Amino acid sequence: MIRYNAIQEIMNHITNELIICNIGFPCKELYQIKDREENFYMLGSMGLCSSIGLGIALSNPNKKVISIDGDGSILMNLATLVTIKNQNPKNYILIILDNGAYGSTGNQETYAKNTDLLKIIKSIGYKNAYEYEEIDFKKLLEKDYNEPVIIRYKIEPGNSKSPVIPLSPEEIKNRFMEKI
Ligand SMILES: Cc1ncc(C[n+]2csc(CCOP(=O)(O)OP(=O)(O)O)c2C)c(N)n1
Numbered sequence: 001m002i003r004y005n006a007i008q009e010i011m012n013h014i015t016n017e018l019i020i021c022n023i024g025f026p027c028k029e030l031y032q033i034k035d036r037e038e039n040f041y042m043l044g045s046m047g048l049c050s051s052i053g054l055g056i057a058l059s060n061p062n063k064k065v066i067s068i069d070g071d072g073s074i075l076m077n078l079a080t081l082v083t084i085k086n087q088n089p090k091n092y093i094l095i096i097l098d099n100g101a102y103g104s105t106g107n108q109e110t111y112a113k114n115t116d117l118l119k120i121i122k123s124i125g126y127k128n129a130y131e132y133e134e135i136d137f138k139k140l141l142e143k144d145y146n147e148p149v150i151i152r153y154k155i156e157p158g159n160s161k162s163p164v165i166p167l168s169p170e171e172i173k174n175r176f177m178e179k180i
Pocket residue numbers: 003022023024025026044045046069070071072073074097099101102103104105110
């Protein structure tokens with residue numbers, strides 16, 4: 001499975017959750033699969049999708065917030081995992097699409113090829129750390145948790161042919177802010 005199909009699978013279960021999406025192809029693919037005002041397409045700041053999601057989750061405790069991130073971006077900002085754990089937003093779900101590659105820039109291998117991100121996540125103390133293939137994501141979304149959830153979704157490298165998003169950064173930001 002490549003990223004496009006993984007995002008399709010995730011979006012099959014989404015209702016009114018806020019979604020923050022990783023830079024590059026993930027955003028273009030999410031836009032193509034299911035554009036909605038509740039989607040924030042993060043266009044510039046590699047490594048900060050999970051941090052932006054954390055801020056949105058802390059400031060909107062009554063909404064479920066999902067960040068769709070990548071292994072390369074998590075590796076670029078590993079401290080985010082410790083920060084999220086300590087801030088402990090109960091309404092936050094971080095999904096890491098782990099293709100072992102910097103997919104958006106040409107599938108150069110990342111260290112996630114040899115370093116198990118889920119082991120790192122569990123070692124930080126996350127109780128709700130899962131492999132996507134081992135959970136029922138629909139049921140997970142229906143449940144309430146006392147701590148953040150992190151899901152690693154193992155996929156293959158590969159980009160779709162999704163075009164550039166026809167919205168400016170200002171338009172993306174403004175419609176998302178109005179929605180929340
Ligand atoms: C600080 C910084 N370094 C590099 C880039 C270039 N860049 C954009 S997306 C990307 C790859 C992201 O890889 P990953 O997070 O694993 O997501 P994937 O594209 O594989 O889904 C890179 C290197 C950038 N935008 N910002």
